[in-house]
Amino acid sequence: MKVAILGTRGIPNRYGGFERFAEELSQELSKRGYTVYVTSPAAHSCKELNANNIFTVNLRVPRFLTSNLATLYYDYISLKWAIRNNVDAVIECGHSFAPLLLFISASIRGKIITNPDGIEHKRKKWGWIAKSYLRFSEYFAFKLSAQLVCDNRALVQYYSTRYKRKLHYIPYGAHPLMQAPGRPDVLDMLHINEYYLLITRITPENNVETVLSYFAHSDQSCLVVGDLTSGYAKKIVGKYSHFRNIHFLGAIYDQQILNGLRFYCKAYIHGHSAGGTNPSLLEAMACGCFIIAHDNPFNRDILGEQGLYFNNIATLGNCISQFEKLNNVEVNRVKEQNIQAIERNFLWEKVALAYIDVIERLKK
Template sequence: MSKSVAIIGTRGYPSYYGGFETLIRRLGPYLVEAGWDVTVYGRPGAVKTDDPLLDPQVTSVMTKGLETKSLSTLSYGMTSSLSAARRKPDVALIMNVANGYWLPLLRSRGIPTVVNVDGIEWERAKWGTNAKRVFRGGARLTAKYASELVCDSHEIRRRWQRDFGRDGVFIPYGGDAPDRLPVVEGLKSREYVLIVARFVPENTVPEFLQAARELSEKWDVVIVGSSGYGGELDVAAKKLAEQSPRVQWLGHVSNDQKLFSLWQHAGAYFHGHSVGGTNPALVQAMACGAPTIARDTVYNREVLGGAGIFCEPTSTSISHGVLGLMANPDLRDQISQKAIERARSEYSWDDICARYDRSISRLVRTCESKSDLR
């Protein structure tokens, strides 16, 4: 008899919004193959039902919620948790500590929970004071009520040990190693600078946009990303692309093959994320062999190891680092090969999915053993 798992806290299956969604696109079918009955909760309109890679054995359930920047995660998490509490799966896999508020409900129904705590959300500049307070409160409740934690980096794990007295299982994100792809039309291999990021200040987007003015005097610059809600950075990217013929702003790119090609053929990929653990975009960029220059953080150093170079979060430092990398083809090729090898050895999807399978299986067995002793 198969065991059942409910996955809560993503936009659904299959969705291409962000790192959680990328994980579930791989994990859902993997767990089905491993014998699990998998239900993924999502949001109406956020999934691609015509995706050729869709596994029909993964059950997709849509719930209602408030589609606003500050309330969407909480509201969809609540309705998903209420539905899961009624269905009573053997285990729930939950993404994002904001859903910590609903863990007591799941516990009251005897449903063990594994929570991917993601990054340190309450330190993100994009959130106001109230939102940061909500995330911090959710983290406290997660520390208190979650059966097990998943930390996507060793540094995040240390933060939870220090700040909340809870340990967790280390499971990072994975990356796909694509075949050689054609260059995106209008670009030349290794002759453009790339950034892929959600448009929030802690991803060093404002500083990169400023640096792009200087970079575009010599190289093409490709900007992938948006805020998702409109805003000053979207306006700035649009204006920059209109003013400079060598700057392209592509917005959000949901076509994996196009995105993989952009990373694969970039002369330099700038990764400016500063708050979080193992960033999914960085891992995928490595798997594609993108020569990476990253903002100097403990998280980026942990993921890249020696497969990248680092800069400070200023437009001057970004420009200096990117121009130096673009001018050194030998260094660029060396970094690219190291990145591919590191992604293959440390961040393969099969290994990541197997770790999740072991984690939720172990938790179910533990709960069954406790039940048998009663």
């Protein structure tokens, strides 16, 4: 059976959550006999992958298009490729493609599984034109997709109330650490023993500035891992890089290094607020991190009571003060409970089996 995963920037992951999802799900599906195709815009660097029934499909996107137009064009040629190659199921990451479903047959729409991600039109990075389009595309995704998957129960509640459709809850996954990783060299180069950690895409809705505003007036060290090439990221670096306790490490995609940074941090700070489940939260839990998360129903759905929550600079300070007062027994108890939650609810193997169930429903 042929499955196409569309809407990401390709694999291996060099960008974010959907790419991590595509990377892991394609591997799990291939183990179970599926042939998986993952599209990638050719303008982005992506290794050729042709192993274990996983294939990357590099599609050329003209460089002269603006970012938003390039996304729409990429959506179009990706879906066109899937139709032309007669795949059996299409997993769409995001819903910006959805207006295209108006112009394709019901038999093709019957192959579409859409994961809408978070509530896209609420992200602070979008202007009013983009937000209007995202509301428009969200509507058609929920009206015309054969199956819909949400990675967070708070999203299921939001969307099922809004569109009166049956939705499937399938979270993302993570791999629990089997043994303690090596201490990353970067920590020795920075002469750091104790630090708080953020691994994030540096965008407004991920509350990076809120977090760094606190550390700018703290003597605690904070490490930030994330791509620094966007305009907003450059603004954040310019504003906070002169603080000696704030360290920008740039984008890191090596899982061993990332796991080492997570494992040795004092606590992991998760600022995502725009909805859905981000794999970085699950991966922090899988590494046994104590987590301080932005207070919203999406993060609470995953983390529950095994962490602390903030919504501004003052409450973040309260969380860190509260954390610093905990003894080792209390901290280790929470860390172990986070690992157990991953083993119980968020293994990639279970994620794949749930997606296979949805794929099989397309035949009915």
